Amino acid sequence: xxxxxxxxxxxxxxxxxxxxxxxxxxxxxxxxxxxxxxxxxxxxxxxxxxxxxxxxxxxxxxxxxxxxxxxxxxxxxxxxxxxxxxxxxxxxxxxxxxxxxxxxxxxxxxxxxxxxxxxxxxxxxxxxxxx
Amino acid sequence: xxxxxxxxxxxxxxxxxxxxxxxxxxxxxxxxxxxxxxxxxxxxxxxxxxxxxxxxxxxxxxxxxxxxxxxxxxxxxxxxxxxxxxxxxxxxxxxxxxxxxxxxxxxxxxxxxxxxxxxxx
Numbered sequence: 330x331x332x333x334x335x336x337x338x339x340x341x342x343x344x345x346x347x348x349x350x351x352x353x354x355x356x357x358x359x360x361x362x363x364x365x366x367x368x369x370x371x372x373x374x375x376x377x378x379x380x381x382x383x384x385x386x387x388x389x390x391x392x393x394x395x396x397x398x399x400x401x402x403x404x405x406x407x408x409x410x411x412x413x414x415x416x417x418x419x420x421x422x423x424x425x426x427x428x429x430x431x432x433x434x435x436x437x438x439x440x441x442x443x444x445x446x447x448x449x450x451x452x453x454x455x456x457x458x459x460x
Numbered sequence: 461x462x463x464x465x466x467x468x469x470x471x472x473x474x475x476x477x478x479x480x481x482x483x484x485x486x487x488x489x490x491x492x493x494x495x496x497x498x499x500x501x502x503x504x505x506x507x508x509x510x511x512x513x514x515x516x517x518x519x520x521x522x523x524x525x526x527x528x529x530x531x532x533x534x535x536x537x538x539x540x541x542x543x544x545x546x547x548x549x550x551x552x553x554x555x556x557x558x559x560x561x562x563x564x565x566x567x568x569x570x571x572x573x574x575x576x577x578x579x580x581x
Contacts, residue, residue, distance in 0.1 A: 343474075348476065348529050348532060349470050351532055352466070352473075376537065377541045379538070381542060403477065407477055410536050414527070423568070442538075443545055443560075445541075446541055446545045447545060
């Protein structure tokens with residue numbers, strides 16, 4: 330794999346900002362056993378929207394070869410959102426016998442995340458058509 | 461909470477994002493881009509590691525630093541759903557749906573496995 334130090338630096342700094350944003354959300358909305366994990370849910374859906382928006386913009390509208398994608402996409406959005414925490418939250422729900430909550434959380438996260446990306450993608454493409 | 465924790469979360473978050481980029485790139489270079497195995501590898505290893513911490517019952521600050529900071533940033537929800545959406549757009553709806561469902565099922569299984577291993581440590 331080709332190593333580009335500036336690209337790695339952009340990912341590192343974006344990752345710092347994204348992780349801090351998620352950490353702040355977790356501290357503001359601390360999770361409680363048996364309840365909907367709002368912090369993870371909100372950062373995941375918001376991060377999906379931002380990634381959908383800027384990936385479409387960067388791939389289809391702006392010139393390549395900038396450090397925006399590693400900084401904002403791989404770094405910030407990747408680190409703002411999380412898979413591991415979501416899986417452990419689901420495991421806790423299943424261990425507590427809250428299968429309905431787990432199913433609702435999984436389905437709502439995937440549906441909202443997917444729709445956020447579809448919506449962001451369409452917003453960028455529509456703007457291009459009318460521009 | 462000390463400022464050192466906040467700084468630690470930021471630094472470990474940056475390291476997690478770089479780790480994700482490196483593993484994703486390594487896997488993708490080997491198996492190609494037809495299916496997002498790179499993100500899958502990142503997310504499953506991260507779920508296993510966080511399950512391990514959870515099972516081992518580590519303290520609040522360790523969870524903040526390694527769980528929220530490092531592993532939270534290492535794994536990703538946005539890229540996972542984005543790649544699934546783009547597979548669907550490329551006419552490979554089944555691959556996209558498979559990516560969502562398989563990641564989810566294996567993710568919980570990896571978290572469970574890590575949790576059981578961690579509980580024995």
